[in-house]
Amino acid sequence: MLYALVDCDNCYVSCERVFNPSLEGKAVVVLSNNDGCVVARSPEAKAMGVPEGLPFFQLAERFPGKEIHALSSNYTLYGDMSRRVMSILRQSAPDIFIYSIDEAFLSLDDSPYVNVDYKAWGEELAARVRRWTGMPVSIGIASTKTLAKLASKFAKRYPGYRKCCFIQTDDQREKALSLFPVEDVWGIGRRHATRLAATGVKTALDFTRLPAAVVQKTMTITGLRTWMELRGRDCISLDLLPRKQTICTSRSFPRMLSSRDDLAVAVAGFAARCAQKLRRQKSMAQMVTVFMSTNPFREELDQFSLSRSVSLPAPAQSDTEIVRAAHEAMDACMEIASRRGLPLWKRAGVVVSGIVADSEIQTSFLDIPPVLKKKFQQLSAVADRINARLGDESIQVAAALRASDPATGKALTFRNSILHDRRSPFYTTDIRDIIKVE
DNA sequence: TCTGGGGTCCTAGGACCC
DNA sequence: TCTGGGGTCCTAGGACCC
Numbered sequence: 001m002l003y004a005l006v007d008c009d010n011c012y013v014s015c016e017r018v019f020n021p022s023l024e025g026k027a028v029v030v031l032s033n034n035d036g037c038v039v040a041r042s043p044e045a046k047a048m049g050v051p052e053g054l055p056f057f058q059l060a061e062r063f064p065g066k067e068i069h070a071l072s073s074n075y076t077l078y079g080d081m082s083r084r085v086m087s088i089l090r091q092s093a094p095d096i097f098i099y100s101i102d103e104a105f106l107s108l109d110d111s112p113y114v115n116v117d118y119k120a121w122g123e124e125l126a127a128r129v130r131r132w133t134g135m136p137v138s139i140g141i142a143s144t145k146t147l148a149k150l151a152s153k154f155a156k157r158y159p160g161y162r163k164c165c166f167i168q169t170d171d172q173r174e175k176a177l178s179l180f181p182v183e184d185v186w187g188i189g190r191r192h193a194t195r196l197a198a199t200g201v202k203t204a205l206d207f208t209r210l211p212a213a214v215v216q217k218t219m220t221i222t223g224l225r226t227w228m229e230l231r232g233r234d235c236i237s238l239d240l241l242p243r244k245q246t247i248c249t250s251r252s253f254p255r256m257l258s259s260r261d262d263l264a265v266a267v268a269g270f271a272a273r274c275a276q277k278l279r280r281q282k283s284m285a286q287m288v289t290v291f292m293s294t295n296p297f298r299e300e301l302d303q304f305s306l307s308r309s310v311s312l313p314a315p316a317q318s319d320t321e322i323v324r325a326a327h328e329a330m331d332a333c334m335e336i337a338s339r340r341g342l343p344l345w346k347r348a349g350v351v352v353s354g355i356v357a358d359s360e361i362q363t364s365f366l367d368i369p370p371v372l373k374k375k376f377q378q379l380s381a382v383a384d385r386i387n388a389r390l391g392d393e394s395i396q397v398a399a400a401l402r403a404s405d406p407a408t409g410k411a412l413t414f415r416n417s418i419l420h421d422r423r424s425p426f427y428t429t430d431i432r433d434i435i436k437v438e
Numbered sequence: 439t440c441t442g443g444g445g446t447c448c449t450a451g452g453a454c455c456c
Numbered sequence: 457t458c459t460g461g462g463g464t465c466c467t468a469g470g471a472c473c474c
Binding site: 058244296 | 439440441442443444445446447448449
């Protein structure tokens with residue numbers, strides 16, 4: 001087997017730089033929702049020591065006098081850039097598994113590329129992605145996915161690789177492992193790395209020299225798979241047709257909420273978004289869970305979190321049914337909360353689970369009447385089509401709308417109530433934001 | 439004042455059944 | 457006094473990823 005892992009360098013920052021080249025060479029960070037904390041950093045920001053996850057309000061305190069450009073996240077832009085990159089990869093190697101917004105595994109066996117010079121092929125592919133989209137990518141090629149990931153880090157770190165590192169022989173593999181810190185291996189997180197370090201395991205090579213039984217005992221079967229992959233045995237398979245088993249939509253609120261009405265608006269928005277995700281992957285859910293929690297950073301306040309689930313009489317995917325169930329679960333939470341005074345909620349979310357393909361469902365006499373169910377589904381389908389054409393927030397469930405914002409007169413929703421004061425324009429997806437050349 | 443969001447897999451332990 | 461054994465299902469919690 002042979003895999004290529006293609007990874008966009010500092011994905012979100014690179015997307016921003018494509019449309020704003022003045023950010024090249026400067027320290028740039030991209031922030032999470034509500035401009036909460038740092039989720040992406042340019043190499044310059046990393047070199048200055050800006051840690052991932054740093055709260056934005058601490059950035060100025062920690063780095064006084066430094067010029068750091070902080071941008072709100074613009075997921076519409078990043079999603080569109082990602083699609084462009086992936087479509088180029090797909091042309092080069094049709095057997096592609098998109099692992100996340102910024103990386104994909106390409107299977108090179110049984111492809112038209114057998115007998116080519118893989119190293120040269122990878123260099124050329126990286127150059128083409130850069131030329132056609134402006135995005136810098138690093139490519140690792142090896143016999144297992146874990147080794148391909150590892151190789152891509154070398155390609156990213158050392159310019160000498162010309163954006164592609166190919167681990168071909170056992171000697172090359174051992175050399176690479178000996179230079180690679182164990183905590184940077186895909187699948188080994190901080191917890192395990194700390195424990196491994198205490199037993200003298202520092203590099204990936206050290207790790208592969210542990211006895212298999214010890215690895216399995218302390219890190220379960222998951223750790224053992226990583227161990228085998230590093231030794232060159234391909235054993236992590238990726239489902240090519242992933243259908244998510246749970247779907248979750250949750251947000252922190254810019255300000256804490258306590259009233260049922262405010263919460264009901266947010267929960268309706270989360271529920272409708274879950275329903276939309278269900279329809280997009282052609283499935284239905286049998287259970288709806290609502291959770292809410294207080295602000296863990298306000299230690300002086302009462303801390304607790306609640307969650308309640310509601311089983312649906314039959315699988316559902318329409319906004320109407322999912323929102324209704326979510327409100328029922330939310331009210332069950334509120335009843336408990338009412339005995340605890342008036343909690344201030346900082347975060348809430350909706351999870352849908354018990355997911356089945358929408359082609360496989362059976363009708364149930366416990367469910368709402370079929371005629372009604374069909375109408376709900378048609379309504380959601382029409383809303384999906386309108387939103388696909390006119391933009392995601394053109395049509396929404398009324399329960400997800402609050403009275404208009406006094407400042408702008410615009411109806412408030414859970415999405416537009418998120419703060420993003422420093423967001424770049426929608427360069428590639430909104431005609432009004434297209435760059436003008438004069 | 440201000441601290442992200444969305445997933446997966448695995449295991450242990452309890453409930454329950456026969 | 458003496459109190460089985462084996463299986464399944466579910467859930468909570470831990471660990472990981474991007």
